[in-house]
Amino acid sequence: MLADRIEKANREAVERIFAGDPVLLDVRPAADVIAGLEDRVVLHAGPPIAWEAMCGPLRGAIAGAAVLEGWAKDLAEAERLAGSGALAFHPNHHFDAVGPMTGITTRTMPVMVFENRAFGNRAYITVNEGLGKVMRFGGNDEEVLARLRWIASDLGPAMGQAIRSLGGIPLKPIVAKGLAMGDEMHQRNVACTGLTVRAIAPALARTMGEAGKLATILEFVSGNDQFFLNIAMGMAKALMDPVRGIEGCSIVTAMSRNGTDFGVRVSATGDEWFTAPVEMPQGLYFPGFDEVDANPDIGDSTIVETVGLGGFAMAAAPAVAGFVGAGGAAEAIAHTRAMYEITAARNPAWTLPALEFAGTPTGIDIRKVVETGVAPTINTGIAHREAGVGQVGAGIVRAPLACFVGALESFAATVGAT
Amino acid sequence: MLADRIEKANREAVERIFAGDPVLLDVRPAADVIAGLEDRVVLHAGPPIAWEAMCGPLRGAIAGAAVLEGWAKDLAEAERLAGSGALAFHPNHHFDAVGPMTGITTRTMPVMVFENRAFGNRAYITVNEGLGKVMRFGGNDEEVLARLRWIASDLGPAMGQAIRSLGGIPLKPIVAKGLAMGDEMHQRNVACTGLTVRAIAPALARTMGEAGKLATILEFVSGNDQFFLNIAMGMAKALMDPVRGIEGCSIVTAMSRNGTDFGVRVSATGDEWFTAPVEMPQGLYFPGFDEVDANPDIGDSTIVETVGLGGFAMAAAPAVAGFVGAGGAAEAIAHTRAMYEITAARNPAWTLPALEFAGTPTGIDIRKVVETGVAPTINTGIAHREAGVGQVGAGIVRAPLACFVGALESFAATVGAT
Numbered sequence: 150m151l152a153d154r155i156e157k158a159n160r161e162a163v164e165r166i167f168a169g170d171p172v173l174l175d176v177r178p179a180a181d182v183i184a185g186l187e188d189r190v191v192l193h194a195g196p197p198i199a200w201e202a203m204c205g206p207l208r209g210a211i212a213g214a215a216v217l218e219g220w221a222k223d224l225a226e227a228e229r230l231a232g233s234g235a236l237a238f239h240p241n242h243h244f245d246a247v248g249p250m251t252g253i254t255t256r257t258m259p260v261m262v263f264e265n266r267a268f269g270n271r272a273y274i275t276v277n278e279g280l281g282k283v284m285r286f287g288g289n290d291e292e293v294l295a296r297l298r299w300i301a302s303d304l305g306p307a308m309g310q311a312i313r314s315l316g317g318i319p320l321k322p323i324v325a326k327g328l329a330m331g332d333e334m335h336q337r338n339v340a341c342t343g344l345t346v347r348a349i350a351p352a353l354a355r356t357m358g359e360a361g362k363l364a365t366i367l368e369f370v371s372g373n374d375q376f377f378l379n380i381a382m383g384m385a386k387a388l389m390d391p392v393r394g395i396e397g398c399s400i401v402t403a404m405s406r407n408g409t410d411f412g413v414r415v416s417a418t419g420d421e422w423f424t425a426p427v428e429m430p431q432g433l434y435f436p437g438f439d440e441v442d443a444n445p446d447i448g449d450s451t452i453v454e455t456v457g458l459g460g461f462a463m464a465a466a467p468a469v470a471g472f473v474g475a476g477g478a479a480e481a482i483a484h485t486r487a488m489y490e491i492t493a494a495r496n497p498a499w500t501l502p503a504l505e506f507a508g509t510p511t512g513i514d515i516r517k518v519v520e521t522g523v524a525p526t527i528n529t530g531i532a533h534r535e536a537g538v539g540q541v542g543a544g545i546v547r548a549p550l551a552c553f554v555g556a557l558e559s560f561a562a563t564v565g566a567t
Numbered sequence: 568m569l570a571d572r573i574e575k576a577n578r579e580a581v582e583r584i585f586a587g588d589p590v591l592l593d594v595r596p597a598a599d600v601i602a603g604l605e606d607r608v609v610l611h612a613g614p615p616i617a618w619e620a621m622c623g624p625l626r627g628a629i630a631g632a633a634v635l636e637g638w639a640k641d642l643a644e645a646e647r648l649a650g651s652g653a654l655a656f657h658p659n660h661h662f663d664a665v666g667p668m669t670g671i672t673t674r675t676m677p678v679m680v681f682e683n684r685a686f687g688n689r690a691y692i693t694v695n696e697g698l699g700k701v702m703r704f705g706g707n708d709e710e711v712l713a714r715l716r717w718i719a720s721d722l723g724p725a726m727g728q729a730i731r732s733l734g735g736i737p738l739k740p741i742v743a744k745g746l747a748m749g750d751e752m753h754q755r756n757v758a759c760t761g762l763t764v765r766a767i768a769p770a771l772a773r774t775m776g777e778a779g780k781l782a783t784i785l786e787f788v789s790g791n792d793q794f795f796l797n798i799a800m801g802m803a804k805a806l807m808d809p810v811r812g813i814e815g816c817s818i819v820t821a822m823s824r825n826g827t828d829f830g831v832r833v834s835a836t837g838d839e840w841f842t843a844p845v846e847m848p849q850g851l852y853f854p855g856f857d858e859v860d861a862n863p864d865i866g867d868s869t870i871v872e873t874v875g876l877g878g879f880a881m882a883a884a885p886a887v888a889g890f891v892g893a894g895g896a897a898e899a900i901a902h903t904r905a906m907y908e909i910t911a912a913r914n915p916a917w918t919l920p921a922l923e924f925a926g927t928p929t930g931i932d933i934r935k936v937v938e939t940g941v942a943p944t945i946n947t948g949i950a951h952r953e954a955g956v957g958q959v960g961a962g963i964v965r966a967p968l969a970c971f972v973g974a975l976e977s978f979a980a981t982v983g984a985t
Binding site: 330331332339340342343346347350351354355357358361363364365367371467468471477478479502503506 | 770781885
């Protein structure tokens with residue numbers, strides 16, 4: 150029976166997710182650890198996209214990265230260079246990586262190294278830059294680049310050294326605690342950021358020589374409630390990659406957006422992206438901004454929803470429902486309940502206190518999405534549509550159903566259904 | 568009308584609580600800041616009590632403190648000294664102080680200094696020693712005393728210096744965040760401890776010379792999920808003291824236990840304690856221990872319930888309901904709902920996400936307690952009944968109704984009711 154075969158494959162998928170043991174292992178310059186990240190290569194969020202089709206913040210971030218890497222002397226030259234075909238653009242996902250919002254990853258940027266110790270695979274992501282005008286939201290001026298240079302010269306090496314001295318930091322227990330502390334690990338990471346500071350601050354103190362540098366690093370990390378977001382994303386990527394390529398499996402292995410297209414990958418169909426135009430987030434805007442300023446949905450951060458966090462775990466985080474304009478505690482619970490309809494299992498290690506410690510909805514089944522018409526709920530930041538501005542709000546967005554319809558058609562062909 | 572007069576007085580009381588602005592200001596040796604804390608004076612939790620009537624852990628902690636202070640060369644000599652009348656015992660509450668469990672405060676112990684900036688009053692409490700075999704649970708051996716000496720020589724001075732460099736740490740915002748992160752600030756302080764580490768770690772790094780000492784301090788604080796408990800207690804004491812002595816006010820200003828008696832103070836009746844025998848907590852025990860090992864209820868920590876946290880804010884902390892053996896999320900919400908029946912107001916600054924951000928139940932009205940028969944719910948640690956052992960579990964306990972009946976009789980006489 151085809152249905153039995155798919156059920157078995159999907160069970161295998163969720164068992165791999167539940168068996169995963171993701172550990173934050175190190176922080177290293179991207180070029181040292183990401184195979185194939187050559188000079189003049191830019192990794193970006195979402196499925197593949199050409200320069201001409203890119204949105205404002207993505208182009209802006211690329212221009213900033215080109216100046217940062219010394220490929221161009223200023224932003225104008227960087228834009229010309231990027232448009233000339235002299236730079237190569239590839240999705241992070243094609244290099245075992247993910248990145249928030251624009252998701253730019255280039256050679257000199259430090260990346261956190263994650264290992265899923267149950268399967269041996271690794272994943273990579275840059276260190277969170279903070280809030281506001283930052284490269285992931287399209288920021289690219291000297292203030293943005295100076296911060297990235299400091300991350301490369303000071304924060305990254307110190308973090309790497311501290312984390313190595315600890316032998317790595319297991320992440321599933323931190324996320325389990327965070328869910329009991331109001332985080333959903335997409336738009337709210339205040340608890341997990343605190344738990345991370347508690348884990349690494351003593352090691353930073355032990356391994357760093359200069360107290361002044363240490364204080365600056367602790368201030369930077371402690372001052373950014375979203376610091377853990379990138380850790381959650383790298384962890385989710387490390388957890389989901391072993392699910393790729395299971396024959397007959399209809400579970401989503403990645404959801405991602407480049408600001409123009411939303412892309413979905415499914416286990417049985419391997420590396421193929423099923424895309425549709427991204428939607429506009431519905432949310433709340435920072436003072437001075439509104440819908441007309443907003444860029445459409447962007448970023449690899451939907452990897453956290455893919456593993457059952459973010460919008461899927463909204464019941465853990467009633468405070469985030471308010472932040473993204475989605476109501477209160479009752480609405481937060483309703484979002485999570487809806488995600489049970491489109492997922493294969495409940496995660497026994499990650500539980501939701503408000504639902505009497507029910508497990509997070511895990512393993513998006515494209516058949517259930519298409520059958521029910523319930524699109525995955527995603528909590529997201531909102532970038533300004535123009536390069537150079539930064540974050541303007543936060544909201545909720547739905548994954549476009551068309552991606553799942555396309556994926557299901559291809560899946561059906563793959564498994565020999567009619 | 569008497570009822571109107573009481574209502575007006577009670578409104579004044581809750582307005583004072585809501586107007587309070589408690590700040591953690593400093594850490595200093597107790598003798599330097601607590602007026603009247605002379606040599607051979609021991610401050611303890613709860614209402615006044617004589618040596619002969621004290622329970623095992625309280626006697627044990629006093630013996631340990633006598634050795635720590637150099638009043639006795641060993642525990643046996645210390646017990647004899649304590650029983651001989653050579654030491655003076657007073658409640659912390661009589662010295663603007665509070666203390667968890669046995670609550671011992673003596674001259675050389677560093678205390679955190681709190682100022683309620685809206686009213687100018689100060690409050691004091693020792694630094695949390697960690698979990699297990701510690702003096703607050705009756706521990707008194709060399710391991711316990713060595714830790715206290717390190718707190719006096721290293722942790723206290725470093726914390727004081729860091730906090731002074733920050734100009735103090737306002738506490739209401741930390742508690743507000745903690746309530747959205749699953750803490751109720753009595754048996755669960757994991758979020759607020761993290762927020763505190765984030766606040767002071769950079770300042771510790773800036774103000775401390777020795778990286779090795781800094782690492783040890785960060786490990787100690789980061790390794791203790793209950794580190795914030797003492798901060799919450801000092802804050803609550805600083806918030807409640809301005810409510811004392813309001814004519815016609817039937818709001819409780821302190822609840823406290825010495826392991827033998829439970830004591831209640833009420834605004835209109837000033838410094839009088841209304842006591843009744845303490846009850847046994849109902850809870851869960853650590854492996855190897857059960858009810859027969861448990862000491863009756865003890866500690867000044869019920870000051871957090873007095874200000875609307877702890878058992879009153881259980882809806883914020885479904886995970887603590889499980890820890891203290893009180894069920895799950897639904898039971899946690901039910902506990903908070905019951906406390907609305909006996910309180911005067913809802914705190915607009917401290918809200919409960921699971922109750923759609925309703926304010927915490929604030930201002931225990933002794934009239935309502937006696938009328939409804941609903942006794943205040945208290946989340947508590949459980950000490951071993953013998954000296955020297957330490958914590959054996961955690962649970963829930965009810966304030967004895969008899970205290971409130973006695974208080975109401977005295978209150979009625981004070982306000983001229985029949």
